[in-house]
Amino acid sequence: MKRPTRIDAEEKLVLTANCLLDGHIVWLDQEGRWCSSIAHAAMFEPDTIDAALEKAKAHAQLDEVVGIYDVVVRPGPPLRPVSVRENIRAFGPTVHPQFSKEIER
Amino acid sequence: MNAPVGHYQYDSVDRAFLQSRIDEFADQVARRIDGSLTEDEFKPLRLMNGLYLQLHAYMLRIAVPYGILDARQMRKLSSIARRYDRDYGHFTTRQNLQFNWIKLEDTPAILRELAEVDMHAIQTSGNCIRNVTSDEFAGAAADELVDPRVHAEILRQWSTLHPEFTFLPRKFKIAISGSPHDRVAARFHDIGILTRPGPNGPLFRIFVGGGMGRTPLVGQEIFDSVREEELLATLEAILRVYNAHGRRDNIYKARIKILVQALGIDAYREAVQAELSQMDLARYRLTPEIVEAIRARFAVPNLHAPDNASEIFLADQKRDRKFARWVQSNTHLHRAPGHIIAVVSIKPAGGIPGDATSEQMSRLADLAEQYSFGELRVTHLQNIVLGHVRQDKLYALWQELEKIDLAAPNHSLIGDIIACPGLDYCSLANSRSIPIAQKLSARFANADLQSEIGKLSINISGCINACGHHHAGNIGLLGVDKRGEEFFQITLGGRADEKAAIGSILGASLPEDEMVDAIARIVDRYLAIRGPGESFLDTLSRLGDAPFKEAAYEIA
Numbered sequence: 001m002k003r004p005t006r007i008d009a010e011e012k013l014v015l016t017a018n019c020l021l022d023g024h025i026v027w028l029d030q031e032g033r034w035c036s037s038i039a040h041a042a043m044f045e046p047d048t049i050d051a052a053l054e055k056a057k058a059h060a061q062l063d064e065v066v067g068i069y070d071v072v073v074r075p076g077p078p079l080r081p082v083s084v085r086e087n088i089r090a091f092g093p094t095v096h097p098q099f100s101k102e103i104e105r
Numbered sequence: 106m107n108a109p110v111g112h113y114q115y116d117s118v119d120r121a122f123l124q125s126r127i128d129e130f131a132d133q134v135a136r137r138i139d140g141s142l143t144e145d146e147f148k149p150l151r152l153m154n155g156l157y158l159q160l161h162a163y164m165l166r167i168a169v170p171y172g173i174l175d176a177r178q179m180r181k182l183s184s185i186a187r188r189y190d191r192d193y194g195h196f197t198t199r200q201n202l203q204f205n206w207i208k209l210e211d212t213p214a215i216l217r218e219l220a221e222v223d224m225h226a227i228q229t230s231g232n233c234i235r236n237v238t239s240d241e242f243a244g245a246a247a248d249e250l251v252d253p254r255v256h257a258e259i260l261r262q263w264s265t266l267h268p269e270f271t272f273l274p275r276k277f278k279i280a281i282s283g284s285p286h287d288r289v290a291a292r293f294h295d296i297g298i299l300t301r302p303g304p305n306g307p308l309f310r311i312f313v314g315g316g317m318g319r320t321p322l323v324g325q326e327i328f329d330s331v332r333e334e335e336l337l338a339t340l341e342a343i344l345r346v347y348n349a350h351g352r353r354d355n356i357y358k359a360r361i362k363i364l365v366q367a368l369g370i371d372a373y374r375e376a377v378q379a380e381l382s383q384m385d386l387a388r389y390r391l392t393p394e395i396v397e398a399i400r401a402r403f404a405v406p407n408l409h410a411p412d413n414a415s416e417i418f419l420a421d422q423k424r425d426r427k428f429a430r431w432v433q434s435n436t437h438l439h440r441a442p443g444h445i446i447a448v449v450s451i452k453p454a455g456g457i458p459g460d461a462t463s464e465q466m467s468r469l470a471d472l473a474e475q476y477s478f479g480e481l482r483v484t485h486l487q488n489i490v491l492g493h494v495r496q497d498k499l500y501a502l503w504q505e506l507e508k509i510d511l512a513a514p515n516h517s518l519i520g521d522i523i524a525c526p527g528l529d530y531c532s533l534a535n536s537r538s539i540p541i542a543q544k545l546s547a548r549f550a551n552a553d554l555q556s557e558i559g560k561l562s563i564n565i566s567g568c569i570n571a572c573g574h575h576h577a578g579n580i581g582l583l584g585v586d587k588r589g590e591e592f593f594q595i596t597l598g599g600r601a602d603e604k605a606a607i608g609s610i611l612g613a614s615l616p617e618d619e620m621v622d623a624i625a626r627i628v629d630r631y632l633a634i635r636g637p638g639e640s641f642l643d644t645l646s647r648l649g650d651a652p653f654k655e656a657a658y659e660i661a
């Protein structure tokens with residue numbers, strides 16, 4: 001059973017996953033495509049996230065993604081996850097600046 | 106046979122097995138990509154081949170049995186780092202190597218390349234017996250009683266794809282040493298083995314139920330003197346009792362340490378003896394012939410040094426103070442005259458503990474060939490050891506290490522920090538470990554200061570799973586995430602040697618940006634109050650943690 005997500009007022013939810021082939025982190029955008037930048041992620045309210053999650057999971061193999069789950073974000077700008085973990089996923093490891101997401105793009 | 110020094114030489118059976126295993130995994134990868142296998146079906150299969158899905162990419166953990174590599178293997182790791190990863194690898198506290206940026210579709214090709222040099226990633230994950238670890242100075246140290254590598258290899262062969270122990274309640278870690286000075290953290294393993302000579306062959310003292318994680322426990326002695334011929338039967342029986350009675354209902358209570366704690370060591374021993382009494386012991390008998398056949402697949406280095414090797418060595422130290430300081434911290438006495446063991450620190454000031462670039466790996470392979478019979482050892486402290494260096498050649502080796510930024514004189518000193526990958530790479534972590542390690546090693550970069558502080562270990566874990574062994578650090582740091590902010594809990598007094606102890610929590614956790622100053626105040630307080638010749642642990646033992654608590658929580 002999915003663990004309830006703690007979410008404060010003003011915070012939203014986005015969907016994330018890893019690419020099946022290379023494991024890289026992706027975010028679900030407004031058009032239902034998986035993109036590499038959290039800046040383009042579609043934001044959901046708590047009452048709509050479960051349906052979005054279920055729909056994304058149903059298409060996971062076709063979309064070549066794995067491990068889909070929701071992440072609490074502060075809308076910003078810039079849009080940023082609440083937890084340290086998800087910030088590092090979104091923007092890259094802090095100890096290898098050359099691998100940061102910004103540089104990759 | 107042109108066997109490598111230090112590790113077992115594969116034969117055609119070993120190589121054929123690896124090829125068939127890679128073919129099997131290549132097929133599983135293809136079926137995962139085409140959707141024939143779901144992620145739930147594929148996950149246990151990839152884990153059995155050392156492939157994790159971590160925070161940013163797939164991570165491949167490659168086994169380095171008992172921590173020993175030869176130069177061609179190190180060169181292959183360097184080449185894989187360059188071709189398939191991001192030009193570096195990470196040496197782990199289990200004497201393995203991890204690549205952090207692997208593509209799923211590349212893994213069969215990587216495994217085929219590894220097999221070319223008799224390497225693989227089998228049993229580096231999953232609920233099985235993991236890579237057996239051993240003393241980084243094995244077969245070389247002056248203080249060693251028995252070279253543990255032959256028995257480590259026997260344990261590797263016994264445990265690899267063992268049909269009964271492929272699906273244990275939880276992962277299982279074994280370490281073996283043949284020195285009275287415990288350099289393998291034997292008492293913090295599921296099974297820790299210390300071997301010594303007996304009147305009719307080696308005897309094995311066995312500890313069981315040690316471990317870290319959320320329930321840290323020091324292992325307890327289950328048998329004092331197991332004979333060589335009974336070693337495998339005894340281990341088999343210990344594992345069988347665990348496999349039958351270990352908890353499978355709760356992942357946090359599934360390790361053998363919980364079962365040993367629940368039953369008590371005496372009841373566990375009785376259960377093992379009952380199991381032994383009904384086993385076909387002849388089947389498990391480790392005969393002298395078997396041991397010798399394995400031993401024959403290890404080459405013996407020709408340890409001949411010129412008579413004046415020690416004189417040259419002393420003169421080199423006298424001439425170059427910087428070299429002398431490195432010798433003081435980063436070498437260990439060798440059993441053979443005119444030789445010495447060199448510890449190559451993979452912990453440059455401000456660097457990432459355990460990370461080595463492909464260029465450094467390649468150069469280390471060259472240096473191993475030039476100075477140490479082509480042999481390298483990965484240590485559980487995340488360093489590299491060249492085990493058999495001639496004393497008159499050590500100065501030249503050190504100069505080469507300086508050129509590739511691997512000559513930090515900090516082995517066992519405060520700069521020799523153990524840190525797990527933490528939240529920068531690990532999907533289980535709650536906080537980052539590496540940045541704190543980098544900041545601390547930069548803060549204490551001064552070699553004179555490190556020397557003045559003396560032996561002091563700092564271990565950092567990014568979560569309660571304790572991969573940075575924080576419970577065993579003289580100073581341990583455990584990271585926690587408090588809703589977007591990293592905090593660290595400090596423990597003092599841990600040690601992993603023959604006096605193994607779990608560190609005690611000092612007090613409330615501190616924010617990440619206050620940690621380095623807090624540790625520096627603890628160290629300053631130690632320097633101010635220590636008695637003559639007292640180590641950090643000695644002072645802590647004499648005065649308790651009150652002075653250090655006062656220092657750590659002092660308001661700046």
